[in-house]
Amino acid sequence: MVLDITFTFGGILLLYVGAELLVRGSVALSQKFRVTPLLIGLIVIGLGTSSPELVVSIEATLIGSGEIAVGNIIGSNISNLALILGLAALFHPIRASSDLLRREVPIMIAVSILMTLLLWNGILSRLNGVILLAGLIVYLVLTIRDNITPALPAKDVALHRFGTPVVILSTLAGLAILILGAHLMVKGATGIARTFNIPEGVIGLTVVAVGTSLPELATAMVAAVRRQGELILGALIGSNILNVLFVLGVTGTVRAVHLTDIMLDDLVVMSLIALLMIPVIRTGYVVSRPEGALLLAIYGGYLAYLFIR
Numbered sequence: 001m002v003l004d005i006t007f008t009f010g011g012i013l014l015l016y017v018g019a020e021l022l023v024r025g026s027v028a029l030s031q032k033f034r035v036t037p038l039l040i041g042l043i044v045i046g047l048g049t050s051s052p053e054l055v056v057s058i059e060a061t062l063i064g065s066g067e068i069a070v071g072n073i074i075g076s077n078i079s080n081l082a083l084i085l086g087l088a089a090l091f092h093p094i095r096a097s098s099d100l101l102r103r104e105v106p107i108m109i110a111v112s113i114l115m116t117l118l119l120w121n122g123i124l125s126r127l128n129g130v131i132l133l134a135g136l137i138v139y140l141v142l143t144i145r146d147n148i149t150p151a152l153p154a155k156d157v158a159l160h161r162f163g164t165p166v167v168i169l170s171t172l173a174g175l176a177i178l179i180l181g182a183h184l185m186v187k188g189a190t191g192i193a194r195t196f197n198i199p200e201g202v203i204g205l206t207v208v209a210v211g212t213s214l215p216e217l218a219t220a221m222v223a224a225v226r227r228q229g230e231l232i233l234g235a236l237i238g239s240n241i242l243n244v245l246f247v248l249g250v251t252g253t254v255r256a257v258h259l260t261d262i263m264l265d266d267l268v269v270m271s272l273i274a275l276l277m278i279p280v281i282r283t284g285y286v287v288s289r290p291e292g293a294l295l296l297a298i299y300g301g302y303l304a305y306l307f308i309r
Contacts, residue, residue: 001195007188014181018218021174028167057251066257070124073248074266077112077240081273082299085236088220089292096233096285104237105277107139111244112274116267122259129252136245178218269302
C-alpha cells in the first residue's frame with residue numbers, strides 16, 4: 001500500500017512537469033510548421049496522450065483482462081469531456097472555434113456511436129478492430145489536409161526562439177514524462193483499488209480510466225492557464241476520437257474481448273456526453289464556468305451510479 005501511494009504521488013509530479021513542456025512545445029510547433037494549434041491538439045497531443053490508454057489496454061488484453069482494456073477507453077472518453085473539460089472550464093472559460101463544432105465534434109460523436117454499435121453484442125472482435133483502424137487512417141489524412149495554414153505569429157517566445165530540433169525534443173520529452181507519470185499513477189491507483197476488492201470492470205471505468213486521462217488533465221490545466229482554448233478542446237476531442245479508432249482498434253486486432261462487467265449504459269453515457277458537446281460549445285463558442293460545473297456534476301452522478309448499480 002505504501003509503495004502504491006508513492007507511485008501515485010510521484011506520477012502526479014511527473015504529470016505536471018510533462019504537461020508544461022508539452023504545451024509550450026506544441027504551441028511553438030504549430031508556429032514553426034505553419035499549422036493550426038487545433039491540428040497540434042488533435043494529432044500531436046491527442047495521439048500522444050492516448051498512448052497510456054494504448055499501453056494499458058494492450059497489456060490488459062494480453063493478460064486476459066479485456067474488460068479493463070475496454071472499460072479504460074469508455075471511462076477515459078467520459079472523463080475527458082465530463083471531468084477534464086469541466087475542471088478546465090471551471091478554472092477558466094474555454095473559447096472554441098466554429099471549425100471544431102462543424103467537423104471534429106461530429107466525428108467524435110460518430111465514432112462514439114460506432115463504438116456503441118460494435119460492442120452492442122458484448123464482443124470486440126478482430127474485424128471490429130480492423131474497421132476502426134481503417135477509420136483512423138481516413139481521419140488522420142483528412143485532418144492534416146484541412147489544418148495547414150499560413151505562417152502564425154510567434155506567441156510562445158520561450159520556445160519559439162529555439163531551433164526546430166530543440167522544440168521537437170522538448171515536446172517529445174514532455175510527452176514521455178507525461179506517459180511515465182500516468183503509468184506510475186495508474187500502477188499505484190490500481191493497486192490501491194484492488195486492495196479494496198473493486199471489480200475489474202469498475203476499475204477500468206474509473207481508476208484506470210481517470211489515471212490514463214491524467215496526461216489530458218495536466219495538459220488541459222496548463223493550457224487553460226496559458227489561454228490556449230483551441231489546444232485544450234483539440235487535445236480532448238482528438239484523444240476521444242483516437243481512443244476509439246486507434247486504441248480500441250489496436251486492442252481488438254490483438255485479441256477479441258468478451259464483456260461482462262461493462263454494460264451498454266456505459267457506452268450510452270459516453271455517446272450522450274459526446275452529443276452534449278454540441279449545445280455546450282455552440283453557446284457563444286465558449287465553454288463557460290456554469291457549463292464546466294454541469295459537466296462535473298454529470299461525471300459525479302455517473303461515478304455514483306457505477307458504485308451502486
